[in-house]
Amino acid sequence: MRLLSDSIEDFIKALMEDETHEIELRRNELAEHFQCAPSQINYVLSTRFTPDHGYVIESRRGGGGYIRIVRLAATSREELLQSLYQRIGTSISGADAARIIEHLKMEKIVTQEEAELMLAALSPQAVPLPLAMKDALCAGTLRSMILSLAKRRI
Numbered sequence: 134m135r136l137l138s139d140s141i142e143d144f145i146k147a148l149m150e151d152e153t154h155e156i157e158l159r160r161n162e163l164a165e166h167f168q169c170a171p172s173q174i175n176y177v178l179s180t181r182f183t184p185d186h187g188y189v190i191e192s193r194r195g196g197g198g199y200i201r202i203v204r205l206a207a208t209s210r211e212e213l214l215q216s217l218y219q220r221i222g223t224s225i226s227g228a229d230a231a232r233i234i235e236h237l238k239m240e241k242i243v244t245q246e247e248a249e250l251m252l253a254a255l256s257p258q259a260v261p262l263p264l265a266m267k268d269a270l271c272a273g274t275l276r277s278m279i280l281s282l283a284k285r286r287i
Contacts, residue, residue: 137167137169137173138173138176138177138180138181140167141163141167141169141173141174141177142177142181142182144166144167145158145177145182145202149202149204154203154204155201155202155203155204156201156202157199157200157201157202158199158200158202159199159200160174160175160199160200163200174200178190178200178202182202183232184205184220186232186235186236186239187204187205187236187239187240188202188203188204188205189202189203189205190202190203191203210240210242211283213240213242214242214279214282214283215283217233217236217237217279218276218279218280218283220233221233221272221275221276221279222272223269223272223273224265224268224269224271224272225268225271225272225275226268226271227255227256227257227267227268227271230255230271230272230275231252231255233275234248234251234252234255234275235248237251237282242282243282251275251278254274254278255271255274255275
């Protein structure tokens, strides 16, 4: 069974493939199309179209407002890896790390198998530690992985 959130995400991504890497939508029209509340559209946008996923959202209210979704395009693989490395910092949640790995996969920097290995290494079951320590370990490990990817010739 597909979740409504998945359907909305897939619909928006399909629209972006047909257009350039930027689209404008009306939140109410999208909600009407999916027969859901506009807050459901907000949820999908705020959780699945974030900078970690490679998107920026611009929103205008009033006068029939719109949502502009822009797919970020790094000018180079190195720039993207550097940006992600800096984004990680000294602590990162497992969910945020998973989004970064998904972004790496989407940009074809890692394969599906590599992404799965990265996720397994960063999983909460990998090392039994308190949450604060897990987030710090996750950040250090993911940063090391990104450094390794940056050194790799593709």
